[in-house]
Amino acid sequence: MPDDPDEASLIQTVLRHRPTASRHRLPAASFARPGDDAALVGLGLVVTVDAMVEGVHWDDRCSAEDVGWKLAAVNASDIGAMGCRPTWALLTLSVPAPADGAWVEAFAHGLGLGLGHFGAQLVGGDTTRSPGPRLLTLTMAGEGARPVGRDGGRPGDELWVTGTLGEAAAGFFEGQPAGLAWLRRPVPPVELGAALGELGLVHAMMDLSDGLLRDLPRLCAASGTGATVDAAALPAGPALAGLSAETRLARQVAFGDDYQLLIAAAPATRPALLERAAALGVALHCVGHLDAAPGLRLQGGPWPRPDFDHFPQAAAGRGT
């Protein structure tokens, strides 16, 4: 999940030097979809890794226990967005020496809660000293009969979003309590993502970690489509109550940390989608559709200014 203006170029540099041939055969799809939330490395087996750095991905509004939960949740979100269920995880823990035992204890407790909630087992890891900030990474694997990428969207597909958007943003900027709770302990709809993959109900899916205005263009680029989104259709929770229309929309689309699903599916699957979401207690809103014409058409508004994507970077403690 890019969280830095130059992350894309770093990734390109690394990929350019990647070995071109390997003794080992992996599914052809593994490399066809480098932008997916997780990589397909075997039949129905996906893997992802996320790093969280103190002072970059969290500040003192997140307790050690929150950080542990969130590390599990953001990885599980990637797995669910691929239409899969989490299976195992590997941790790396880099902390200053001597280690702050109470911090590690609380972190481990939160991580265990999160992994347990999302159904992943911790199978190993590595710990090192860090002369700098605490830095954590979690590798997570998932399984699913039909992993879903970002590249299957088709013109005419309806665009769906789970839950509500902008909760974490309202927590971060306004200190709104329900928003802070989501910023600290997001609960992505992993089970719904896995079910939708399993049932073959969706064409493309990804999780909203960087905000709709940064994430939707990625789905469109992978699918070779454009999109039309209606501001009035974007779901807003009580965390956004009392905000001006302009601020509310900015919170909903330009911050991120939503960890909701963005889904592209044929209109004919609408009843099945809604039924499955309702059965799992997840709200589902149709927010627009994919178009054959490239580009993003934003209806309603006022939408955030075109420089929206530089705004969150300036804030300390920006979450990913």
Added chain:
Amino acid sequence: MPDDPDEASLIQTVLRHRPTASRHRLPAASFARPGDDAALVGLGLVVTVDAMVEGVHWDDRCSAEDVGWKLAAVNASDIGAMGCRPTWALLTLSVPAPADGAWVEAFAHGLGLGLGHFGAQLVGGDTTRSPGPRLLTLTMAGEGARPVGRDGGRPGDELWVTGTLGEAAAGFFEGQPAGLAWLRRPVPPVELGAALGELGLVHAMMDLSDGLLRDLPRLCAASGTGATVDAAALPAGPALAGLSAETRLARQVAFGDDYQLLIAAAPATRPALLERAAALGVALHCVGHLDAAPGLRLQGGPWPRPDFDHFPQAAAGRGT
């Protein structure tokens, strides 16, 4: 791979909070052998992760390209020590912003060389800003028909070591050129490890990353045995020429970064072991045997003082 006095307690803390039940079934062996070089997460599928921190795991004697190679090599070493072949890898790259493009380019080149050499394909990753030192992690998976752990050693087994010991130590302390080359770009005998696993020729195997005197007790503990080692039998390369007997032995057993295999195998398999190693161009030396009686019996000498394991920690730039 523990590289810090309190790493074991950090790991224990994390494991204590690990979810006790999971929806997902993993091989029973996954959790029976938490000390192995990699975790068994499926039929013939193992995974490992290693973190490298600037100033902790490398200093300015390692170029960015060296760091990339070494990150691939140390993970491949873990996979080979499990009797498996590397398949895929996931990278996390945490670097100060704005990124030093030349450093990343050289690192990526070295990583690509290393992954290509050991046969692993890079399938994904994550990049983040770091307000502290550069920090890299690599998750690597491997496959093998018969993964080998540390717990299968039996009294009477012969103990074998590949290659030579102490090269990296001589590079680190004496600045010896061949030693520095191994410190920078180790080439673990991954193919031999994979072949020995495949052929079912060994009872227990691990890689020597922390030095024989720290690693052998781990194999013994997992196998429920003791061991006898003969100092005169430990293989020494030209990097150790000219050192006193005492210094030479310290370099061979108390520093680490050897990335050679430590093998326990029945005496009857000796001809087959030697034949396989010779076929792959890897030197193999019998350095002792496992005993029923607990404890390490060190013959010859002079062996490093009992506080040897604190010694390398004091040195800046200690590699793992």
